[in-house]
Amino acid sequence: MFLILLVLQDxxxxxxxxxxxxxxxxxxxxILRSLGLAHAHKHGLREDIPLIPSLxxxxxxxxxxxxxxxxxxxxxxxxxxxxxxxxAITGDLDTPNSGLLIVLPVIRARGLHRKTSG
Numbered sequence: 001m002f003l004i005l006l007v008l009q010d011x012x013x014x015x016x017x018x019x020x021x022x023x024x025x026x027x028x029x030x031i032l033r034s035l036g037l038a039h040a041h042k043h044g045l046r047e048d049i050p051l052i053p054s055l056x057x058x059x060x061x062x063x064x065x066x067x068x069x070x071x072x073x074x075x076x077x078x079x080x081x082x083x084x085x086x087x088a089i090t091g092d093l094d095t096p097n098s099g100l101l102i103v104l105p106v107i108r109a110r111g112l113h114r115k116t117s118g
Contacts, residue, residue: 002076005070010098
């Protein structure tokens with residue numbers, strides 16, 4: 001079993017990447033907002049809060065965050081399809097500031113196959 005993890009820097013491509021992963025055969029995708037250390041060092045974690053903040057000021061702006069997508073699969077063929085589908089949208093992930101895609105072995109997993117009631 002493998003974990004496919006993508007940190008997508010250009011969030012405008014999120015919908016296209018999700019559709020591409022689904023078309024490639026991915027059954028379930030978890031999406032998280034994420035922030036890289038370089039951004040945190042450069043801008044601080046909350047550089048946008050004014051001296052006298054309102055509630056809106058505490059809500060993070062979406063453009064400050066990456067999106068991290070992940071899924072688990074037991075198919076190495078699916079891994080190849082996901083990488084190809086992702087790079088068709090993002091371009092070559094080896095170029096700077098395009099994102100990061102990694103595949104990790106999963107030793108154990110619980111909760112992947114939910115039992116249905118009835």
